[in-house]
Amino acid sequence: MSLSRERLQEFESGLDPLDPMSSRIPCQILGYGEISTVLMIDNDPAQAAKRMPLFSTIKAAEVYVKHYGTYCDRLREAGLNVPVDTTMLVNGKGSLSVLYILQQQLPPERFCHKLIHTESPDYLREMVERISGEIEKVWNFNTQNEPQLKLAIDGQLSNWVLLESGELYFIDTSTPLMHEEGVEVLDPELLLQSAPSFLRWLIRWQFLDDVMSRYYDRRLVYTDLIANLFKEQAAQLVDPWIAIINSQCVDLMEPLDRDQIESYYREDKLIWRLFLGLRRLDRFIKTRLLRQRYEFVLPGKIKR
Ligand SMILES: Nc1ncnc2c1ncn2[C@@H]1O[C@H](COP(=O)(O)OP(=O)(O)OP(=O)(O)O)[C@@H](O)[C@H]1O
Numbered sequence: 001m002s003l004s005r006e007r008l009q010e011f012e013s014g015l016d017p018l019d020p021m022s023s024r025i026p027c028q029i030l031g032y033g034e035i036s037t038v039l040m041i042d043n044d045p046a047q048a049a050k051r052m053p054l055f056s057t058i059k060a061a062e063v064y065v066k067h068y069g070t071y072c073d074r075l076r077e078a079g080l081n082v083p084v085d086t087t088m089l090v091n092g093k094g095s096l097s098v099l100y101i102l103q104q105q106l107p108p109e110r111f112c113h114k115l116i117h118t119e120s121p122d123y124l125r126e127m128v129e130r131i132s133g134e135i136e137k138v139w140n141f142n143t144q145n146e147p148q149l150k151l152a153i154d155g156q157l158s159n160w161v162l163l164e165s166g167e168l169y170f171i172d173t174s175t176p177l178m179h180e181e182g183v184e185v186l187d188p189e190l191l192l193q194s195a196p197s198f199l200r201w202l203i204r205w206q207f208l209d210d211v212m213s214r215y216y217d218r219r220l221v222y223t224d225l226i227a228n229l230f231k232e233q234a235a236q237l238v239d240p241w242i243a244i245i246n247s248q249c250v251d252l253m254e255p256l257d258r259d260q261i262e263s264y265y266r267e268d269k270l271i272w273r274l275f276l277g278l279r280r281l282d283r284f285i286k287t288r289l290l291r292q293r294y295e296f297v298l299p300g301k302i303k304r
């Protein structure tokens with residue numbers, strides 16, 4: 001990993017989250033997360049830097065780093081391919097601590113949400129069978145470690161990378177959701193950091209439990225994976241993939257059902273659209289009316 005801490009601190013100090021491309025140190029956006037922005041910094045094609053401006057104390061960031069490391073170790077122990085990574089903590093504005101997860105960068109065109117538009121149906125059938133095989137490794141790990149440990153996984157297509165060599169990577173490790181002795185390790189308040197402050201009470205009350213628990217549940221993880229095909233404009237894959245997953249999970253879960261997946265997608269789309277709109281409003285209030293800094297980089301219009 002080539003980026004030094006000093007260089008990263010310089011990048012963070014010169015970053016305008018409203019216009020990340022204007023930084024003195026060059027950067028490009030590789031992807032947007034809910035709580036992170038994925039950047040290529042200093043034209044370094046070897047690294048994807050996930051910026052997480054979430055922590056009001058260094059201690060809180062260090063706790064997160066520890067859980068993050070444990071989560072990656074456990075995914076690897078379960079048998080998943082997780083890219084090489086390291087973490088760096090730098091000072092943000094005021095007393096903010098900003099965590100960067102520096103992960104080996106993988107080719108954007110090999111992400112599975114891209115491959116669904118370029119590869120043949122046969123290739124894609126094998127691809128989804130392999131993704132499901134990886135997800136099942138997590139459930140097997142959980143069964144073997146019951147009741148002490150339970151890992152969650154977000155199985156969406158944009159979290160998997162299938163290289164030409166045939167290697168399949170899981171990259172979405174920056175939200176380390178796991179239960180130890182039945183207790184969630186991740187502080188839910190961290191997930192709320194990116195939400196508008198005027199909405200946090202509502203999200204805490206209505207949505208947080210749902211978001212924190214869905215990735216532990218086999219049927220919900222597959223529902224989420226397939227529902228995402230609508231967002232990715234690949235509705236033609238929905239029926240064939242339901243059949244593939246159902247045949248791989250006979251006796252393991254109640255079969256997936258297209259109507260349920262469609263209604264899950266409609267609700268999800270509405271919530272995320274609303275949420276992003278309100279984040280933009282929050283940014284407007286903070287930056288234009290209150291003349292404060294807004295730490296998160298928000299995506300432009302997303303086609304759903
Ligand atoms: N290692 C990587 N190499 C290249 N691009 C990446 C890499 N990691 C992430 N990306 C890009 O950024 C997108 C979002 O990444 P990731 O899945 O880690 O974040 P996320 O799902 O939004 O996470 P969170 O919600 O936890 O913040 C990916 O779908 C991909 O397009």
Ligand SMILES: [Mg+2]
Nearest residue numbers: 156158159172
């Ligand atoms: Mg992701």
